[in-house]
Amino acid sequence: MKSSNEWENKILSIVDALPDGLLIVDKDNKISIINSKAEKFLDVDRKQVLSKPVLDLGHLSNIRKIIFPVLVDFKGSRPGGCRGCMKKETEVRKNFVLELTIEPLVLGKNNVAKMIILRDITKIKYARVAENQFISVTVHQLKAPLSNTRLSLKMMLDGNFGKINKEQQDILEKTYKNNESLISLVEDLLKAAKVDEPGKSDNRSLANLEDLVVPVIDFYRDEMRRKKIKFKFDKPAKNPPEILADQEKIKMVIQNLFDNAVKYTPSGGKIEACIMSKKDEAEFKIKDSGIGIPEDQKEKIFTRFSRAVNVIGTKETGSGLGLSIAKEIIEEHHGKIWFQSKENEGSTFFFSLPITGK
Amino acid sequence: MEKNILIIEDDEFFRELISKKLLSKGFKISEAVDGKTGLVRVKKSKPDLILLDILLPDVDGFEVLADLKHDSGTLSIPVVILSNLLSKEDVDKGLKLGASNFLVKSQVDSEEIIKIIEKALSPA
Numbered sequence: 001m002k003s004s005n006e007w008e009n010k011i012l013s014i015v016d017a018l019p020d021g022l023l024i025v026d027k028d029n030k031i032s033i034i035n036s037k038a039e040k041f042l043d044v045d046r047k048q049v050l051s052k053p054v055l056d057l058g059h060l061s062n063i064r065k066i067i068f069p070v071l072v073d074f075k076g077s078r079p080g081g082c083r084g085c086m087k088k089e090t091e092v093r094k095n096f097v098l099e100l101t102i103e104p105l106v107l108g109k110n111n112v113a114k115m116i117i118l119r120d121i122t123k124i125k126y127a128r129v130a131e132n133q134f135i136s137v138t139v140h141q142l143k144a145p146l147s148n149t150r151l152s153l154k155m156m157l158d159g160n161f162g163k164i165n166k167e168q169q170d171i172l173e174k175t176y177k178n179n180e181s182l183i184s185l186v187e188d189l190l191k192a193a194k195v196d197e198p199g200k201s202d203n204r205s206l207a208n209l210e211d212l213v214v215p216v217i218d219f220y221r222d223e224m225r226r227k228k229i230k231f232k233f234d235k236p237a238k239n240p241p242e243i244l245a246d247q248e249k250i251k252m253v254i255q256n257l258f259d260n261a262v263k264y265t266p267s268g269g270k271i272e273a274c275i276m277s278k279k280d281e282a283e284f285k286i287k288d289s290g291i292g293i294p295e296d297q298k299e300k301i302f303t304r305f306s307r308a309v310n311v312i313g314t315k316e317t318g319s320g321l322g323l324s325i326a327k328e329i330i331e332e333h334h335g336k337i338w339f340q341s342k343e344n345e346g347s348t349f350f351f352s353l354p355i356t357g358k
Numbered sequence: 359m360e361k362n363i364l365i366i367e368d369d370e371f372f373r374e375l376i377s378k379k380l381l382s383k384g385f386k387i388s389e390a391v392d393g394k395t396g397l398v399r400v401k402k403s404k405p406d407l408i409l410l411d412i413l414l415p416d417v418d419g420f421e422v423l424a425d426l427k428h429d430s431g432t433l434s435i436p437v438v439i440l441s442n443l444l445s446k447e448d449v450d451k452g453l454k455l456g457a458s459n460f461l462v463k464s465q466v467d468s469e470e471i472i473k474i475i476e477k478a479l480s481p482a
Contacts, residue, residue: 140413140442143442143463143464144369144372144442144463146464147372147442147463147464148369148371148372148375148463150463150464150467151372151375151376151463151467151468152371152375154467154468155375155378155379155467155468158467158468158469160378160379160382160468183464187444187464190444190445248446
């Protein structure tokens with residue numbers, strides 16, 4: 001009858017050999033499993049922590065600094081899938097960045113533990129910092145000539161340098177439009193580099209989600225009218241949800257989602273936006289009757305520079321950065337972003353953010 | 359009376375374009391290619407308005423603006439920033455330092471620039 005013990009030992013050996021740190025906190029908030037990598041990352045010995053309530057381990061500085069905050073922030077009780085998990089990056093010390101993923105682990109009825117995975121992302125983080133610095137410098141160098149080209153073309157089109165004929169006007173207008181696409185690409189690149197700038201102070205304040213959505217809707221009204229798009233906006237009749245947010249960043253997310261919906265919905269189509277107040281989160285959704293996302297493109301839709309193949313042939317330009325920026329911002333705010341889509345029928349994008357004080 | 363506008367801008371082509379536009383609208387213009395020269399010129403010739411770039415060699419536009427707004431002799435000269443910077447932090451910084459407007463080069467055209475200059479020059 002060695003099988004049960006043998007299996008347990010085998011599994012514990014596998015867990016111990018994992019390249020990432022793993023910590024299981026049971027339903028009574030006691031640490032029931034810790035592997036070697038987690039011991040190393042947290043600078044603790046398993047004998048010090050096993051079977052002890054996490055809250056009694058405040059004297060261990062890394063448990064206090066790294067594990068306490070994620071357990072406090074973690075509200076997910078829905079097991080499975082991305083909707084129940086939470087990710088957080090922590091700079092443990094200079095040149096050491098950990099990514100913590102915390103996920104509910106169902107072990108039985110009324111027995112939900114928490115699984116914390118600790119991953120060393122220092123190399124990835126610093127590679128991104130270098131990449132972003134490179135993007136920032138390059139983009140700033142590109143912006144000056146593009147702005148000059150824009151100003152000179154517009155001045156020519158406005159007749160500042162003499163009369164132009166119809167053919168010249170046509171060519172200049174096309175050149176102007178191409179230049180505008182390049183400007184919007186470099187501006188998106190700058191925003192993307194800015195979003196994950198290291199050590200950037202966060203400008204969070206209390207905000208009503210409706211106050212962030214309405215200005216974006218107003219901005220797109222003319223374009224929706226021009227394309228004869230039927231637009232509907234629903235919101236809670238009272239007590240609009242309040243969130244703690246960097247308002248400019250959340251507006252950028254809403255704008256990116258609106259921009260895609262308006263761009264890829266054909267003339268005469270439909271767009272519906274909606275704010276909902278859920279139990280402990282505020283949810284925003286925008287549904288369009290656009291071209292949709294092909295099944296095989298869905299997986300990479302939130303990765304940088306990704307544009308679905310069915311939009312590449314359209315006249316709409318885009319950098320493929322909007323959704324990756326949106327995802328980074330929402331996750332930075334401990335929220336979730338997801339979508340449903342069917343090619344040729346339309347897409348619905350959602351994000352949710354924790355409601356303040358809940 | 360013709361209004362005198364000082365353009366502090368290191369980009370030669372942009373200076374040329376904006377000068378042409380201003381001259382065609384009857385303004386008198388003077389130019390400076392960096393912050394230091396710009397400050398000397400402001401203090402010497404007291405222009406009616408300054409068009410100021412931010413990313414300048416030596417002394418940047420924010421420093422130029424702070425200097426002008428700390429000097430009682432130049433404090434009241436309206437300054438319109440015309441820059442490629444567009445982040446909220448930069449715009450807020452420019453306005454907090456006392457600029458009348460913060461215009462992003464890739465988002466305005468010459469007619470809008472003229473309108474804003476005329477508005478900044480008109481008595482409140």
